[in-house]
Amino acid sequence: MFKVLTFNNISARGLDRLPRERFEVSSEIQQPDAVLLRSAKLHDWAVPETLKAVGRAGAGVNNIPVEAMSERGIPVFNAPGANANAVKELVLAAMFLAARNICPAWAFAQTLEGDDAAMNKQAEAEKKRFTGFELPGRTLGVVGLGAIGVNVANAAKALGMNVIGYDPQITVRSAWNLEAGVRRAHSVDEVMAAADVVTLHVPETDDTRGMINGSRLAAAREGLVLLNFARAGIVDDNAVVAALDAGRMRSYVCDFPSAALKGHDAVVALPHIGASTNEAQENCAIMAADEVRDFLETGNIMNSVNFPELVLPRNGSGDRLTVANANVPNMLGQISSAVAEAGLNIADMYNKSRGDLAYSVVDIDGKLPGDVVERLRQTEGVLAVRVIE
Ligand SMILES: NC(=O)C1=CN([C@@H]2O[C@H](COP(=O)(O)OP(=O)(O)OC[C@H]3O[C@@H](n4cnc5c(N)ncnc54)[C@H](O)[C@@H]3O)[C@@H](O)[C@H]2O)C=CC1
Ligand SMILES: O=C(O)CCC(=O)C(=O)O
Numbered sequence: 001m002f003k004v005l006t007f008n009n010i011s012a013r014g015l016d017r018l019p020r021e022r023f024e025v026s027s028e029i030q031q032p033d034a035v036l037l038r039s040a041k042l043h044d045w046a047v048p049e050t051l052k053a054v055g056r057a058g059a060g061v062n063n064i065p066v067e068a069m070s071e072r073g074i075p076v077f078n079a080p081g082a083n084a085n086a087v088k089e090l091v092l093a094a095m096f097l098a099a100r101n102i103c104p105a106w107a108f109a110q111t112l113e114g115d116d117a118a119m120n121k122q123a124e125a126e127k128k129r130f131t132g133f134e135l136p137g138r139t140l141g142v143v144g145l146g147a148i149g150v151n152v153a154n155a156a157k158a159l160g161m162n163v164i165g166y167d168p169q170i171t172v173r174s175a176w177n178l179e180a181g182v183r184r185a186h187s188v189d190e191v192m193a194a195a196d197v198v199t200l201h202v203p204e205t206d207d208t209r210g211m212i213n214g215s216r217l218a219a220a221r222e223g224l225v226l227l228n229f230a231r232a233g234i235v236d237d238n239a240v241v242a243a244l245d246a247g248r249m250r251s252y253v254c255d256f257p258s259a260a261l262k263g264h265d266a267v268v269a270l271p272h273i274g275a276s277t278n279e280a281q282e283n284c285a286i287m288a289a290d291e292v293r294d295f296l297e298t299g300n301i302m303n304s305v306n307f308p309e310l311v312l313p314r315n316g317s318g319d320r321l322t323v324a325n326a327n328v329p330n331m332l333g334q335i336s337s338a339v340a341e342a343g344l345n346i347a348d349m350y351n352k353s354r355g356d357l358a359y360s361v362v363d364i365d366g367k368l369p370g371d372v373v374e375r376l377r378q379t380e381g382v383l384a385v386r387v388i389e
Contacts, residue, residue, distance in 0.1 A: 002296045003050075005032035007040035010057055011278075014285020018293055034292045036285070039063055039272065047072065052386065053295050055288035058083060058275055059147070061305050062204040062231060070357055073324030073384025075295060075307040079287035081147035086280035088151035090273065091199055091229050094253035095140075095156075098197070098225040100132035103268050133196075136160030141195030143188055143211070144202035144230065145170050145178065152199055154179045166191045192216050197225040204231035214239040223250045229274045232256035240267075299361050299388055307359055308352035316347025316363035320388040321373075326381040327358040334379055335360055342372045357383075 004018060004025045014036070018025050025036075034053040035042075041063045042054070054064055056078040069076050097103055108126060112119040140156040142149045145167035153163045157179045166185040167174070185191045188211060191198060198220070202208045212226065212235040226249065228235050235252075237260040243249040244266045252261070257269040275284065287303070294300050299322035300311045307324070314320065321339070325331045332351055339346055344366045351360040368387055377385045 002033045003029045003031060004292065005029040005035045007035060007037035007042075008057075009281075010036050010038065010289075011281040011285035013282040014057060014287075014289040017286055017289040022297075023293070033296055036288055036292060037063075038284075047074075052384070053077065053292050055292040057281070057284040057288040060203055060231060062233075066306050070306045071383065073357075073382075075301055075304040075324075075359075077288055077291040077295070077302075077304050079284040079291075080303055082283035082287045083275035083277075083280035084147035084151050086277040087148045087201075087229055087274040088155060089277075090255070090270075091148075091152050091227055092155055092159075094227050094229070094268070095135070095197055095199075095225070097268060098227070098251045098253050099135060101130040104265060105130040137162070138196040139164060139194055141185070141191035141198040142166070142182075143191055143198065143200050145174050146201060147174075148229075149199075149201035150174050150177045152201065153182050157181060164191055164194050188216065189219060192220040192224075194221075196221060196223070197227065199227040200230045200234055202230055202234060204233045209233045210236055212236065212239070214242065217243040217249060220249070222248060224248070225250050226252045226254075228252070228254040228256065232258065237261050297388070299386065301359065306354070307357060308354040310350055310352045310359055310361060312348065312350040312361045312363070314363060316345075316365045318344070318347075318364045318366040319368045321360075321362040321364060321368060321376075322384075322386045322388065323360045323362070323376065323382060324384040325358050325360075325379075326383065327353045327356050328381050331358060331379075331381055332360060335362060335376065338372050338376050338379075339364060339368070342366075342369055344368065 002023050004023055006027045015025050031048055031050040033050060034055060036055045036057060038057050043065050051074055054069060054076045058079055061076055061078055064076055066076050112122050139162040142153045142165040145165045153165055156163050164183040164185050166188055217239055237258050240252045241260055241264060251266045253268045255270050255272050255274045257271060261267045261269045291303050299320055301307050301309055323335050336346060344364050347363045347365050349362040373385055373387055376382055
């Protein structure tokens with residue numbers, strides 16, 4: 001029986017992928033084999049010795065200590081693209097909100113008083129304060145052309161916008177999915193200088209934290225609309241408020257409320273609802289649950305952010321041994337020697353590395369003795385060993 005600890009509200013459609021005769025699933029489990037979570041922060045969580053996998057029912061993994069998990073040989077899975085449409089739709093809504101001053105106009109309309117005629121008179125007298133702009137011919141700058149950025153870029157092209165994008169590590173898949181005519185920028189600065197609206201779709205990392213700061217805002221076009229549905233830490237809120245107050249920026253629409261932004265007329269800060277649709281929550285939960293289940297049951301790895309992708313159909317007549325280790329010479333030799341010294345035959349094996357980590361799946365004709373497994377566990381460089389019967 002595998003034990004899966006849930007943090008946050010994980011869609012039941014996802015949890016249903018874990019058959020209860022083989023998986024105990026609860027938010028109360030003490031010694032979990034795996035966790036499933038959304039935005040819960042794991043950085044201060046005391047990682048139990050039993051933990052074998054982390055499944056993020058979403059895209060961003062900045063709430064998870066990925067490096068510390070790697071050091072323990074624990075793969076972290078996420079759900080790439082599963083909530084991209086939900087975020088794209090909210091980003092488009094944000095762009096329309098900003099272009100047409102919908103929030104301040106609506107707030108003004110709430111203050112109208114008197115009978116219908118009086119309200120109408122005030123509305124007509126004041127509506128010029130809310131004159132907006134149309135999107136065709138305007139330039140959208142997209143920083144980060146992954147699952148969400150590509151969707152947003154393509155939708156903006158369909159709305160008649162010019163689109164300029166920056167992503168130094170764009171994948172072949174994203175490049176194929178991008179509409180023709182999206183102009184390639186070579187830096188964030190180039191995007192800032194060219195765009196009327198800039199939207200951010202990068203993960204929060206050491207490289208992207210504080211990416212949009214005072215000097216980048218100073219170099220932006222006059223009247224910039226900035227959209228941030230990526231992560232709070234990517235934008236310096238105080239710099240945004242200063243640029244808005246100086247009249248250099250038109251508005252900031254984001255998914256991350258903060259004390260600095262609260263109450264500002266030109267800011268709309270939503271409560272991190274980019275992925276909050278039933279569809280996205282189901283897609284993410286299903287994907288993360290399937291990945292965690294597959295790993296626990298077979299050792300196969302799909303969509304991990306720290307481990308190599310490795311899928312080996314089951315072969316042989318005995319145990320499956322999986323080993324996560326430091327990516328250094330002679331680890332594979334030591335694994336196969338341990339199996340050979342136990343007098344067992346390897347039916348099939350697959351080894352892949354990613355950065356400092358390597359992962360092997362070894363199908364064996366027979367049952368691995370406990371002392372062999374223990375010896376492998378103690379081998380220098382070995383991070384995690386499992387035997388799947
Ligand atoms: N508001 C919300 O509820 C949600 C927020 N997000 C956030 O959006 C981020 C992006 O999500 P996806 O598009 O699904 O991820 P993704 O992994 O498909 O795309 C991220 C892209 O950013 C690029 N990138 C990384 N560093 C960069 C840099 N310094 N400059 C330019 N590009 C850079 C990568 O090459 C990649 O193509 C997530 O990491 C997460 O933080 C994601 C989903 C929901
Ligand atoms: O689960 C959520 O609502 C957060 C989604 C998110 O931020 C992500 O997928 O990176």
